[in-house]
Amino acid sequence: MILFLRGHTYKYESEKVCRIFFPTAKIVFAAEDGPIPDPADPDRVTAEKTVTADGAVYTCTARVGGKTASASVREDPAKAELIEENALAAAMLQALEELTGIIPPWGILTGVRPSKLMRKLIAERGEENAVRSFQTELQVRPAKTELARRVALAENDAIALSAPESCSLYVSIPFCPTRCSYCSFVSHSIAQAKKLIPDYVRLLCEELQQTAGIIKDLGLRLETVYFGGGTPTSLSAKDLATLLDTVNAYFDIPHVREFTVEAGRPDTVDAEKLRVLKAGNVGRISINPQTFSDEVLNSIGRRHTAADTEEKYLLARSLGFDNINMDLIAGLTGDTPKGFAATVEKAISLAPENITVHTLALKRAATLVTGGGAAGNADHTPQMVEYANFALDKAGYAPYYMYRQSKSLGNLENVGWAKPGKACLYNIYMMEETHTVLACGAGAVIKLKQPCGPLIERIYNFKYPYEYISRFSELTERKKRIGEFYLQNGKEHTNG
Numbered sequence: 001m002i003l004f005l006r007g008h009t010y011k012y013e014s015e016k017v018c019r020i021f022f023p024t025a026k027i028v029f030a031a032e033d034g035p036i037p038d039p040a041d042p043d044r045v046t047a048e049k050t051v052t053a054d055g056a057v058y059t060c061t062a063r064v065g066g067k068t069a070s071a072s073v074r075e076d077p078a079k080a081e082l083i084e085e086n087a088l089a090a091a092m093l094q095a096l097e098e099l100t101g102i103i104p105p106w107g108i109l110t111g112v113r114p115s116k117l118m119r120k121l122i123a124e125r126g127e128e129n130a131v132r133s134f135q136t137e138l139q140v141r142p143a144k145t146e147l148a149r150r151v152a153l154a155e156n157d158a159i160a161l162s163a164p165e166s167c168s169l170y171v172s173i174p175f176c177p178t179r180c181s182y183c184s185f186v187s188h189s190i191a192q193a194k195k196l197i198p199d200y201v202r203l204l205c206e207e208l209q210q211t212a213g214i215i216k217d218l219g220l221r222l223e224t225v226y227f228g229g230g231t232p233t234s235l236s237a238k239d240l241a242t243l244l245d246t247v248n249a250y251f252d253i254p255h256v257r258e259f260t261v262e263a264g265r266p267d268t269v270d271a272e273k274l275r276v277l278k279a280g281n282v283g284r285i286s287i288n289p290q291t292f293s294d295e296v297l298n299s300i301g302r303r304h305t306a307a308d309t310e311e312k313y314l315l316a317r318s319l320g321f322d323n324i325n326m327d328l329i330a331g332l333t334g335d336t337p338k339g340f341a342a343t344v345e346k347a348i349s350l351a352p353e354n355i356t357v358h359t360l361a362l363k364r365a366a367t368l369v370t371g372g373g374a375a376g377n378a379d380h381t382p383q384m385v386e387y388a389n390f391a392l393d394k395a396g397y398a399p400y401y402m403y404r405q406s407k408s409l410g411n412l413e414n415v416g417w418a419k420p421g422k423a424c425l426y427n428i429y430m431m432e433e434t435h436t437v438l439a440c441g442a443g444a445v446i447k448l449k450q451p452c453g454p455l456i457e458r459i460y461n462f463k464y465p466y467e468y469i470s471r472f473s474e475l476t477e478r479k480k481r482i483g484e485f486y487l488q489n490g491k492e493h494t495n496g
Ligand code: SF4
Pocket: 175, 176, 178, 179, 180, 182, 183, 184, 185, 187, 229, 230, 231, 264, 265
């Protein structure tokens, strides 16, 4: 498919809108007056800006699969959300809706954080106007607008707990027992990475100590700790204990509000590891079914059964874990609306404190996509997500955080649901970019947040464990930037 841009430079925005309708198409951009890249390719979308005496007009003309459609939107400065790239996106949306018959639930909103935008609009214009902007200017459907509104309001209590000197800690364990077919994450099979583990754990402990020193020097206050990955419980009980001992020895854990470890894959969980987590002051864990259908589990490469998930969940309960999350995925290959409804009902019957409903995303690096087989169940995913929302709401869960991923089926969202008072603080802080997240381990990204402003700066750790191990000394150098950032952006809020 050829995407012509004329009279503007909104390449990224134009591609984003095209991707809503044609998620897997190969899109080639054509320069304004340059040659057509492939004259034989009949599919083309032209996104054009023309300036008239009355202001700018954005026009989209699309000819795809033998059908044509076009639409124009005039920039309207009176509608704050309908200027420049949004006016262009609105024209593209209208034309491509007509052409394909697809009505994207999130309208022209392509960002990953709809609830963050909703919170911003509520703060600026009030709740009623924010809702109106979502629906009329951004063309978000009423059900999704309501979801964003509920999440935005639910986040307020957690965000109010955060102060300018607050921070959270993320610890990356990029190892898994096997690779799930839908995963594009840089995660290494624990069996293949075995020889790296001793050095990885040793250096991670060193990095944790350094990070604790930075927190102390800057006078930051640690609010939440989150071990993610990968699957942290892929590590042995001994290695987990070593890491947790380090965290407890060097960080102010008694004053931390929440300490989560993802025990995502039931096949990595046993009583010994759960006892280690408990002894290490971990209060919240995830045990992720993804689906309660054995057939679907098999098709996505998870080597555990639905019964294993239930067994490990009940084991964690018996050992005293009273804050457990379960992740589910809508749209998995081989799943059906009936099957997914049964998964949702099963999860509700087990009564975890959090249930997170993800929509399958067709990431380029996932074997689900590279394998060339059937990839997901796009046609029925909206129905699955709708059922989950209805059932969770009815069962007393409320949506408390959300995000969107590119290439998710049906352009749908991921939503965390919680029982009253059980929202995961870390998820909210991370998604709303409330405060600094210091991160340790391979693939981790430190996200520095200006204490009293919107500025965000990232520092990247090495992506792969072997790089992390061989170039560890360079990380210490990179981390000097943390102190400089606070010096430049709000030293008055810290001791440093
Ligand atoms: S457990 Fe999670 S991180 Fe690991 S392979 Fe599966 S989806 Fe990816």
